[in-house]
Amino acid sequence: MFAVRERLEALAARLAAERATAADVAALRALLEQGREATERQDLPRVAELNSALHLRILQISGNPWLSSIAKALYLHVQWVFRLGAAERAPHSWAEHIQLVDAIESGDGDRAERAALAHLEAASAAAYENAEGGYGVAGGHRPQA
Template identity: 40%
Template sequence: MSLSETPSEAASRRIARPVPLRESVYSAILDMIVSRNLQPGQHLVESELAVMLGVSRQPVREALQWLKNDGWVDLRPGLGAFVHSPTVEEADQLLAVRSLLETESARLAAKNVTEEGVARLREICRQGHVALAAEDVATMVALNAELHATVMRLSGNDVLVELAAQVDRRVRWYYTPVARHRGAQSWQEHSELIDAIATGDADRAGTVMSAHTEHTRRSYLEQRDDADTSPTAALKGRVH
């Protein structure tokens, strides 16, 4: 490297460092938690995760500690690691905050409406209806997140976008078990939201988004109640 190079020129020559293994393991386990492939309360065995991910136990152990610090995993002395089971209060509080953020984002998106933005929302909604017809829950969850993130970006408020990004994974975690149940109603609500944004009706867009997020919140809490009172849940709660 020539000593006469500018810092930016020198930086452009640097070879990108690979992501540390523990970060890759963290991301892989977190993706399995958010997608519900690993269920709340499920025991996480280091050796099994290591074999599944093709790594040694050390990066798995480090990743589980990070996940514990971020509230995704509970470490119980003498028992091991378990996927965190959110309390009703945790879910209710986060989904309530999400509603406030997204209601304001919808209002601002309507005020800053562009043809390109509306076209993007309609395309996501079209894909959502296709996934609904195919009963492809994973794709519905991903498209739901993408649509809401797009509305956030269309708001033009960078602080809202940043705050929403902080809760995005947990929102998807809570939405996944109710995605099939919400199904057609959810995508109909999305269509109504897009129509309000397209016409620049900020009040209507905020009202539709508020009702939409409230329906999801109630569906999640009802699903939790049903799961807690099911015969399977009762058996799991017994001490053997």
Template identity: 45%
Template sequence: MGLRGGVVRTPGVMNAARACGSPAREALRRGGRRAIKTGLYTISRHMTELTLGATHRTLRDEVTSELRRRILSGELAQGERLVEDRLAGALGVSRNPVRESIRVLAAEGFIEVVPRLGATVARLSAEEGEELFDVRMAIEGLAARLAARKRSPSSAERLRQVLDQAREAVDGGRLEQVADLNTAFHLAVGEAAGNSYLSLMMKPMLLRAQWVFSQTAAARGPHSWSEHLSMYEAIAAGDEDEAQARATAHVAAARRSFLAAVDRTRKHPND
């Protein structure tokens, strides 16, 4: 999601604007609240004429994605107070979608809302991190085992593509992209497992895991990539036991890295 002129600009909105023709594109270029409303109204009217298979994200969804991204990347730090007016101004939207997005992110556990005090970015304690890793050990080990059992050329190719992209991101030092691709790899393993109940559990868990990973991405990036490669090799070979063992070892290594980071923060809180 990009921002220009204080207005939220997303691939989905811009693509829809292109489909609508020059009036909507020009409205989005001019920026400002009136322009964005005009552009979105034109886009919305056009979208009703598209097929039922087309997708369209609401402004609330776009704002939620952007705020979640800023929390995961650390742009919005843990414990930071969230003021609706400031966020609305920074994103070029009204307060309503910001307020709705805060509710969504509070339900996901990324934001804490205290009556009469307002909203702040949640803090991820060492204890919560430990609980998360306990669950990951069980779920991701199972996901890797099932992915090896149900392996297919298409699922193996998807994992390989994510690995190649992650290698480039690690080499280029693009840490936010590394964190995104780390999550994408684990989600791809979950999809390869072919279990709908497992998939339902994995996405919210992995978003929390990305929050943890973002704090250690600089140190963990290269190691995480090599561990993912090892998991991929076992899954592609159809070795269920080895795939599960490597996935569990990978989560255990991530746990050690997180706890080491927490320990450093406790010893040097101002660093």
């Protein structure tokens, strides 16, 4: 799942940086604020929903309907994986989201792609750590991408 996300979300971030309007960035910033508030309240189901909403909005901003279509099915699984470690991961995830939105707002596609990849690397590491801790990977073996 993370190997696919790396490809899809890095491309989405690059395209979003090239195409985002001021209104698009304002919508992303509103999601960031809602995510911060939900994280502070420890409303973890809401944090997971907002995590997916932010990523799906970036996909939409990318302007590529194929990219958005492919990713929508994936996000049902992403939300489930995020919930497994949300208590520990949420504050870090939202800090990474701020960097991603800042990069998109800058209009720099390379910077946005790097921010997306850094975020996914951290999310992947956290998910594997949770899995190895007994959250669903039999025998503690790391799944192959």
